[in-house]
Amino acid sequence: MSLSHQQKVYLPKEARTKQFITAEIKVTDALLSQYPDYQTCYQSLSRLVFNLAEQHDLRNVHVITNDKLPVVRFHTEAYCFQTTEQILFFYNPAYHEAQNLFTQENYRARKLRIVFLATGESIRSNSASFHTRVREFLNQLMPKLPISDLKVKIRDHQHLSYDLFAKSKGYKETYGYKLRAIEPRYKARKCELPENVSSLTYVTVSLPLSRRLKQGLLPDSATDFTPLYQHLEDSFLKAAAGKQLTRLAMIANGLTPLVRNSKFEKLDSKTEVQMIGFDPNALEQQVICNWDADNLVEEAHFIIVAGTKDADDVGFGRFMNNVEAALKTFAADISVDPEREDLIIRFHQHISYQI
Template identity: 65%
Template sequence: MSLSHQQKVYVPKDVRSNQYITAEIKVTDALLAHYPDYKTCYQTLSRTIFNLAEQEELYNLHVITNDKLPVVRFHAEAYCFPTAEQIIFFYNPEYHEAQSLHSQDDYRARKIRVVFLATGEDIRSNSASFHIKVQHFLAKLMPQLPEKNLTIKIRDHQHLSYDLFAHAKGNKESYGYKLRSISDRYTARDCPLPEGHGSLCYVTVKLPLSRKLKQAFLPEQATDFSPLYQKLEDAFVQATSAKQLKQIAMVANGLTPLVRNSKYDQVDGTDEVQMLGFDPNVEEQQYIRHWAGDHLAEMVSFTIAAGVKDCKGGGLGRFLNRAEEALKSLTSELALDKSREELIVRFHQHISYQAPEELIS
């Protein structure tokens, strides 16, 4: 097989592409001093943000002032589900637009988080222009705020999602991606990023613990679920090791996995979120496991993170191909019915950076 072919990834033609960008503005005493109370602060700032967004042709954005974590997924209908710690947005970028404030009047936010959801078609092809548009928005927003010495952290989240078993269901049309890092794509489209920006690439899948799986690996009326988890763990570790994939995690504790670069971000968990910290610069094995034999989860989440070397040149294509092969090996070991079951692969690319002075001054 040619090197060029190895660098390409062939995914089902109905692959879905998502992008959203968050701008996190740290809330300070100096900022709050300009308003009589929290409610007035949040409402006034959100009006300024929404008015400017309309002028800048940003048509789907949310202002979060209750410190809840945004999670974005594709759906044919638009929904917003808040939990104690998260706000889950479902939307179709081709059709849905929104301007919403998610707030708690008597709560002092640690940060005001503006979430920009990409809209239109060809999301991945237009990702750099969307990022530039958000940068221009922030450059115009900051002078309109009453406090000038504010810090902003920008996070750009992109992912492709598709069914690993699409071919077995008769969906034989595919599309070839020559994957590149976000920084390489943005540089080619005149969207330079600060040198100190962080980046992270990884693959996730969620495997429902079906009745068939439980019956295969657990005795009847089992109260210790360790044999099931251990089987899944052993199969996952073996499959990824065979493809030289060293940064992996298995979570089966009912929490939502959240991947971060452990070199830059805190990785403490919460009541809803299981933080997974990988350092892409480390070449040694990094295996994270979170499960307990006395708790039966509804599903198991598997994560495979890319190292620094995987993200250079055409390495991301080879990385995703190896991750796919490992997942196919895992599912074959578990004898899943590919014609009936669905296993959604999500390939994530993230970048983050502190907004430079020239952007926000």
């Protein structure tokens, strides 16, 4: 195999791309003192945000003042669901547009979080332009706020998702991706980032714990699910080790894993979210396995995190080829049927910084 071929990963044409950016502004006593009550503050600030967003052609913008975590997924129809700790946005960037304020009566928010969902076509190739428009929006917004010493933290999230077994289901057409890191992509498009950027690249896979899988590993009426979880853990770690992948996690406790750069982020798990941290610069192996032998969950989550050395000048193509090979070995070991079952891979690229 040629070097150039190894540096690309060939994904199905049907792979979906997403991008969303969040801007987090700490809600201080000084900010709240400019308004008679919480709701007036949130309503006033959201109107300012929405009016300014129109001027910058930002068409899918939401303001969150109840401290819930935004989660973004693709769907052909637009939906928005709230749980105790999360707000789930389902949308198609090709044609869905919206503006919403999410608030809670008499609740003092820790953060004012603005969520910008990318819209239009060619989301990945236009990601730098979208980031630039959000920065221009924030540069105009901050001086309009009633106090001047507020800081804003920007998080840029980009995802590629696809079925690892798309080809087995007849989707033969593929497209070669180099999967360049965000910073050089943006620099090439004249979108300058500050020096204090934290970045993290990783892959997540959610494996439904099917009836077939459970019946093959558990006795009837089992109440101890250790054999199931231990087999999944052992198979996953062995397959990853075969491709020299060393930053790994298996989460099967009913919580949604949230991956952060542990060098920069404080980890704080909640009722619905399992925070897990990795340092991409560390050389030692990092493995996190969290499951409960007494609790049979609907799905298990597997995470493979890229290290600093996994990105060369070309991109993460070689890393993703190793990830795909490891996951195919893992799937074969647990008898996933590639023609009938999906194994959805999500390739995540995140950056964050404060301005």
